[in-house]
Amino acid sequence: MKNQKIPVTILTGFLGSGKTTLLNRILSENHGKKIAVIENEFGEVGVDNELVIGADEEIFEMNNGCICCTVRGDLIRILTRLTKRKDKLDMILVETTGMANPAPVAQTFWVDNDLKEQFSLDAIITIVDAKHINLHIKDSDECKEQIAFADIVILNKIDLVTETEVAQIQKDIRSMNALCEIHKTENTNIDLSKILDVNAFDLEKKIEINPKFGEEEFPYEAIVKYKLEKGTYTLFLEEGPDPSMDIFVTPFRNIETQKHEATVAFSNEAHSISDTQEIKINKLNRLDTSEVSQSFEFVNEEDTVLFFTQHGPEEFNMQLKQDKQTIQPIDIIEIEHSHTHDDEVSSVGIESKKPLDMQKFNLWMGMLLQRNGQDIFRSKGILYFKNYEDRIVFQGVHMLFDAIPDRKWTNNEVKRNQLIFIGRNLDRESIINGFNNCLA
Amino acid sequence: MYSEIGVKNLIRDSKDNCNWEHALCGYILTIYTIPNTEYIWVVTSEKNVYLLHTENGKIIHAFENIAELIFTSVKQPNTQELFLATNNGIFALNTEGKIKHILKENNWFEHLAFSLDGKVLFVAKGKTLYLFEQENEEYCLVKQDSSFNSTISDIIFKHGSFLVANYGGIREYKPNDAYNYSLFEWKTSLLLTSWSTDKKYIATATQENAVHFWTYPFIENNDFQISGFENKITKMLWNKDASLFIVNSGEDIDLWDFSDGPPTGKQPINLRCGNGKICDIYFDENLLIAASENGFIYFFLPDESNRLVQICAIEEKISCIAVNEDETELLVGSSSGKIYSFDIAI
Numbered sequence: 001m002k003n004q005k006i007p008v009t010i011l012t013g014f015l016g017s018g019k020t021t022l023l024n025r026i027l028s029e030n031h032g033k034k035i036a037v038i039e040n041e042f043g044e045v046g047v048d049n050e051l052v053i054g055a056d057e058e059i060f061e062m063n064n065g066c067i068c069c070t071v072r073g074d075l076i077r078i079l080t081r082l083t084k085r086k087d088k089l090d091m092i093l094v095e096t097t098g099m100a101n102p103a104p105v106a107q108t109f110w111v112d113n114d115l116k117e118q119f120s121l122d123a124i125i126t127i128v129d130a131k132h133i134n135l136h137i138k139d140s141d142e143c144k145e146q147i148a149f150a151d152i153v154i155l156n157k158i159d160l161v162t163e164t165e166v167a168q169i170q171k172d173i174r175s176m177n178a179l180c181e182i183h184k185t186e187n188t189n190i191d192l193s194k195i196l197d198v199n200a201f202d203l204e205k206k207i208e209i210n211p212k213f214g215e216e217e218f219p220y221e222a223i224v225k226y227k228l229e230k231g232t233y234t235l236f237l238e239e240g241p242d243p244s245m246d247i248f249v250t251p252f253r254n255i256e257t258q259k260h261e262a263t264v265a266f267s268n269e270a271h272s273i274s275d276t277q278e279i280k281i282n283k284l285n286r287l288d289t290s291e292v293s294q295s296f297e298f299v300n301e302e303d304t305v306l307f308f309t310q311h312g313p314e315e316f317n318m319q320l321k322q323d324k325q326t327i328q329p330i331d332i333i334e335i336e337h338s339h340t341h342d343d344e345v346s347s348v349g350i351e352s353k354k355p356l357d358m359q360k361f362n363l364w365m366g367m368l369l370q371r372n373g374q375d376i377f378r379s380k381g382i383l384y385f386k387n388y389e390d391r392i393v394f395q396g397v398h399m400l401f402d403a404i405p406d407r408k409w410t411n412n413e414v415k416r417n418q419l420i421f422i423g424r425n426l427d428r429e430s431i432i433n434g435f436n437n438c439l440a
Numbered sequence: 441m442y443s444e445i446g447v448k449n450l451i452r453d454s455k456d457n458c459n460w461e462h463a464l465c466g467y468i469l470t471i472y473t474i475p476n477t478e479y480i481w482v483v484t485s486e487k488n489v490y491l492l493h494t495e496n497g498k499i500i501h502a503f504e505n506i507a508e509l510i511f512t513s514v515k516q517p518n519t520q521e522l523f524l525a526t527n528n529g530i531f532a533l534n535t536e537g538k539i540k541h542i543l544k545e546n547n548w549f550e551h552l553a554f555s556l557d558g559k560v561l562f563v564a565k566g567k568t569l570y571l572f573e574q575e576n577e578e579y580c581l582v583k584q585d586s587s588f589n590s591t592i593s594d595i596i597f598k599h600g601s602f603l604v605a606n607y608g609g610i611r612e613y614k615p616n617d618a619y620n621y622s623l624f625e626w627k628t629s630l631l632l633t634s635w636s637t638d639k640k641y642i643a644t645a646t647q648e649n650a651v652h653f654w655t656y657p658f659i660e661n662n663d664f665q666i667s668g669f670e671n672k673i674t675k676m677l678w679n680k681d682a683s684l685f686i687v688n689s690g691e692d693i694d695l696w697d698f699s700d701g702p703p704t705g706k707q708p709i710n711l712r713c714g715n716g717k718i719c720d721i722y723f724d725e726n727l728l729i730a731a732s733e734n735g736f737i738y739f740f741l742p743d744e745s746n747r748l749v750q751i752c753a754i755e756e757k758i759s760c761i762a763v764n765e766d767e768t769e770l771l772v773g774s775s776s777g778k779i780y781s782f783d784i785a786i
Binding site for chain 1: 465466467469484485486509511590591593607628629647649670671672759775776777
């Protein structure tokens, strides 16, 4: 008499993005599944074999007004009602209003134990209107949050924009949400098997889809490598797009290791350096570029040095000179930088093969979510704890989270931790350091 | 916890004690015995209601395709007619097999309750409360109140008042004055409502697996809460003198001692059942019956220190139970539409 949980798909997206078109397709397509659709308008009608229920979104604060635990009261009521049926439904689709914050919908499944027993959150799908996304993304927190919350993004109306624009939007979406699947569509024309009953919360599957999971995003745009003699040099910069440019100069050893060190340096406080002042080695220097041109002294004691520059050196026409002779760099490495639109909402991925100490991790995670839960929209991961045979699957929405044993690690798989945080103004360095402190 | 063989044996033995069983169409929501008759009402959550003969389970009347969804039902206190709140308005069914559409509207009507004399009927649709009054055996709509800011979650009638719950509080209305109400406020999602038999406490089950209480009449800052239940409370019962408050809590039944007022600092008497969450409870001073979702039924004797005296089981998920007036017959409804009748021989 065991229950098979009914998958629930949540559909978000701004007005006009194509939600209704997709819903109508789902309802009219011959997929042989009995689906209940919970729409955001009141009044329900039966459509053949389907049940369409109108809902008036009611967002309730729990615990006498605790704003961090908002849930959708109407959803609880309707889903509870749908459990009282002789024939079980195959799936449930919840449509939210265009401006809806997806958090209360998702939190409903964390907060309500009775619903958790009967339903499983299959996926949060966000439909993005490729033609108008740039308008929304600038003005609307809800739009960013809808993308940040998504397991699947349907990038719709791609026929109305150029291929270059589509590529840019994809990049922007990816910069906010490193783990979501992105499907490009015209008129929301998509194979339904790609979006319904897909178990999008299966993190392992998602990591395979996005091989860049856990990759670090760098706070600088270029690494300029110089082979130099010992002596004094002058770094010339012209006026650029910003009134200052951060620069980190360090002796060359191993570029891959030093990329990470530079990331750490960029998270530290920068030393402000004005025209003619000296650049400090192994420190973050904030060079004043407010004049038409300026120069900075650099005393070199090394053989080869790396200049990690916040912006591309060409944007400031950066030149290193000694005795009026321009020194040509031996290499310029451009760092792919996807934060074109919005670096407010982003993802932090962590991957480590070292086991975690459960007690330390629980303490850290509890504190992190308590302190920054409002800004961490979603967190999820697979955890590898010392002295535990099972993999632990971790899922969270804002401050609410669940960590449950999944299955035993198999002999031929690499035990590892994989975690991702998606949210606003995430402090990558602090999160990574916090995690590293939990390693056993 | 029973072994697989133990469960099979229990089901087999229980079958031997079963008077009759009948397969109906739909998830059985509620069973009502009808005093002084040989009939029972069986309400399903989808489309159908049945009037059965209590002796053999034979269908007297099948009321089919009434509405896609049936939410709640209540008996008219005088006539024993059954009133249904559905997604297509309010219906009244009588034992003659007649259906009357009291209010026709394609919307979710989820709750309804009668005053004790049956002359006033409160009905809830979303955030709107409807008040009907009986005139010449017809119910006429006299007031519609849309002042609720969230969906109404329960209506009961007790101690001469209607209690109407929604997010944020409970309103108390007198049946002769639907324009004024007293508010018992608590800012959370309130679900099921109950009023103690001695009228001293109004209790409401909340979304957070707790029960919130107000003392009656209302005294500011005198409300209190019992929390930490394993699931949302779906059954709240009181004994005759309100010294005991009985609720389902996960796989158990909790009996809270209210004999000296609120049970602050006390532990409940915990009747451990096991084998699935308790979905329904019948309580009288002499008999306590609890049914678990997984098909188990437990019989306790409250006047013998709540001694567990019998367990029986069916091969179905139980959705509700009912006991006839003289406590000789137990009726068990299942989520797949089967109804069973057992003799109570304790």
